Amino acid sequence: MRSGSNLEKILESGAFAVTGELGPPKSADAEVIKRKAAILKGYVDAVNITDNQTAIVRMSSIASGAILVQLGLEPVIQMTCRDRNRIAMQSDLLGAYALGARNLLCLTGDHQVFGNHPQAKNVFDLDSIQLLQMMRAMRDEKKFQCGEDIALEPRFFLGAAENPFADPFEFRALRLAKKVRAGADFIQTQIIYNVPKFAEWMKMVRELGLNQQVKILAGVSPLKSPAVARYMRDKVPGMDVPDEIVERMERAPKEERRAQGIQICVDVINQVREIQGVAGVHIMAVEWEEAVPEVTQKAGLLPRPTL
Amino acid sequence: MIIAQQKPLEEIKGLLANYQSVLIAGCGTCVTVCFAGGEKEVGILASSLRMAFQVDGDPKDIREATVQRQCEWEYIEAIAEQVQQVDAVLSLACGIGVQTMAERFRGKRLLPGLNTAFLGYPVEQGIWKENCAACGNCVLDKTGGICPIARCSKSLLNGPCGGSHDGKCEISDDVECAWDQIYQRLKELGLLDNMLEIMPAKDWSTGRAGGPKRIVREDLRP
Numbered sequence: 001m002r003s004g005s006n007l008e009k010i011l012e013s014g015a016f017a018v019t020g021e022l023g024p025p026k027s028a029d030a031e032v033i034k035r036k037a038a039i040l041k042g043y044v045d046a047v048n049i050t051d052n053q054t055a056i057v058r059m060s061s062i063a064s065g066a067i068l069v070q071l072g073l074e075p076v077i078q079m080t081c082r083d084r085n086r087i088a089m090q091s092d093l094l095g096a097y098a099l100g101a102r103n104l105l106c107l108t109g110d111h112q113v114f115g116n117h118p119q120a121k122n123v124f125d126l127d128s129i130q131l132l133q134m135m136r137a138m139r140d141e142k143k144f145q146c147g148e149d150i151a152l153e154p155r156f157f158l159g160a161a162e163n164p165f166a167d168p169f170e171f172r173a174l175r176l177a178k179k180v181r182a183g184a185d186f187i188q189t190q191i192i193y194n195v196p197k198f199a200e201w202m203k204m205v206r207e208l209g210l211n212q213q214v215k216i217l218a219g220v221s222p223l224k225s226p227a228v229a230r231y232m233r234d235k236v237p238g239m240d241v242p243d244e245i246v247e248r249m250e251r252a253p254k255e256e257r258r259a260q261g262i263q264i265c266v267d268v269i270n271q272v273r274e275i276q277g278v279a280g281v282h283i284m285a286v287e288w289e290e291a292v293p294e295v296t297q298k299a300g301l302l303p304r305p306t307l
Numbered sequence: 308m309i310i311a312q313q314k315p316l317e318e319i320k321g322l323l324a325n326y327q328s329v330l331i332a333g334c335g336t337c338v339t340v341c342f343a344g345g346e347k348e349v350g351i352l353a354s355s356l357r358m359a360f361q362v363d364g365d366p367k368d369i370r371e372a373t374v375q376r377q378c379e380w381e382y383i384e385a386i387a388e389q390v391q392q393v394d395a396v397l398s399l400a401c402g403i404g405v406q407t408m409a410e411r412f413r414g415k416r417l418l419p420g421l422n423t424a425f426l427g428y429p430v431e432q433g434i435w436k437e438n439c440a441a442c443g444n445c446v447l448d449k450t451g452g453i454c455p456i457a458r459c460s461k462s463l464l465n466g467p468c469g470g471s472h473d474g475k476c477e478i479s480d481d482v483e484c485a486w487d488q489i490y491q492r493l494k495e496l497g498l499l500d501n502m503l504e505i506m507p508a509k510d511w512s513t514g515r516a517g518g519p520k521r522i523v524r525e526d527l528r529p
Contacts, residue, residue, distance in 0.1 A: 082461075086508065108468045111460050113478045122461070129465040130508045145508065163469030168490050171467075171502065178465060178505055190469060237470045237477040 003157035005102035007046040017280030020044035024059035046074040055115025069100035080109025085125035097154035104156040106131040136183030163190035164201035165240035173204035186215040188282040211277030218272040221284040223261035269299040308337040311421040326394040333373030334400035344399030346373040377404025443513030451492035458485030464506035
């Protein structure tokens with residue numbers, strides 16, 4: 001065991017893992033975290049805590065994660081390279097470990113131009129691959145990035161993201177290989193609506209033997225409305241929403257749209273489960289945490305194993 | 308070269324409000340080539356300012372001069388006398404020229420008429436592109452001659468990130484994805500293996516992060 005986290009144990013056991021996602025509030029209100037955590041508890045194996053997602057200021061992922069630990073729910077701390085240099089990252093992650101966090105997702109981070117402080121100076125001292133290298137060296141070699149020894153090392157189960165729908169497509173599996181070489185233990189993918197394209201990417205992943213070296217969790221998300229589907233299709237860089245999915249949302253009567261969104265999500269889960277090398281799903285229902293119990297129940301992912 | 312842009316006329320007027328006589332000083336090198344602060348731009352700006360202050364009922368004595376390079380002592384010496392005769396100098400050089408002038412003409416008010424934008428080149432008529440970040444540790448050998456520090460919005464060394472789409476950057480469809488370009492260029496060169504190499508954490512101390520830089524060449528010292 002690298003970290004001994006629940007997520008690591010479940011993935012190592014060979015069980016199909018389920019992770020969720022929780023967006024911290026744009027305030028200092030701990031009750032928001034507690035309310036969302038109560039919805040997710042028992043339905044997922046671990047919960048990603050976003051790190052100022054889309055560069056909008058929110059409660060810190062580490063502080064929110066510490067609240068989750070107190071509630072008996074396992075966090076996956078997300079950390080982006082946008083806002084911290086290597087000094088701050090190592091310091092914050094020593095603290096996160098001391099507070100009980102055991103899973104870490106290493107991300108490059110959205111550019112600040114998308115957020116609510118577009119005039120901010122970004123950092124990008126490291127990129128996500130270099131962040132993985134740093135955290136693996138801290139764990140396995142007990143060394144800081146500078147090479148100095150660490151008395152008690154932070155032992156994180158290390159994750160990374162990969163977007164099978166970004167360009168150049170033929171390089172995406174090879175880039176995943178770089179993340180695996182840099183230290184990724186698990187991968188959470190971009191949200192999947194185009195299952196055939198994801199399957200094509202997974203084929204390349206298997207050809208490189210990467211599914212033997214890293215646990216791949218397929219990213220899914222229930223759509224709330226046809227407008228959201230259209231927005232994701234037309235406006236979000238790196239998202240691939242086929243017209244057929246948008247049309248399914250549009251055809252549903254207004255009062256059944258949310259149910260349709262959940263059904264599409266369940267369908268995607270059922271399809272990706274059949275693809276060789278998929279070790280679990282990552283359900284991103286940010287600001288719609290209530291959907292997770294229904295999605296997991298309908299997809300036959302309950303009860304969650306206790307190890 | 309250094310690419311710069313003239314400040315808005317209103318801002319320049321504000322800078323000059325308290326001075327009666329002003330020398331507009333152009334520079335004959337980079338900012339001439341990028342049409343921001345050469346002899347021609349000095350002339351146009353001087354005429355505009357004369358007219359604008361006249362209309363405001365505050366006519367000023369606006370003079371003009373252009374030197375070959377404002378960033379070298381021997382060239383700015385040529386206008387020393389003209390500088391002494393005015394209340395302030397509006398420099399149409401890059402920030403380097405403004406500072407060299409301010410250092411040489413201590414006690415004289417030196418004002419910037421341009422915003423220095425970046426190190427780059429003219430891609431085509433009227434379009435300039437940034438392509439060097441002066442990081443002090445060049446990696447262009449690994450990236451097929453395309454700089455990820457200057458050209459990637461996140462200065463990634465192991466791109467492209469998940470926001471790369473159709474050759475564009477996630478921040479705007481007007482911005483090309485540098486890592487997509489690097490990928491295509493390395494492919495053309497038969498060097499795609501470079502893309503598989505993990506570039507380690509960069510030593511930023513050779514650039515801005517290391518504090519103000521200075522080069523001393525003992526072989527050239529007197």
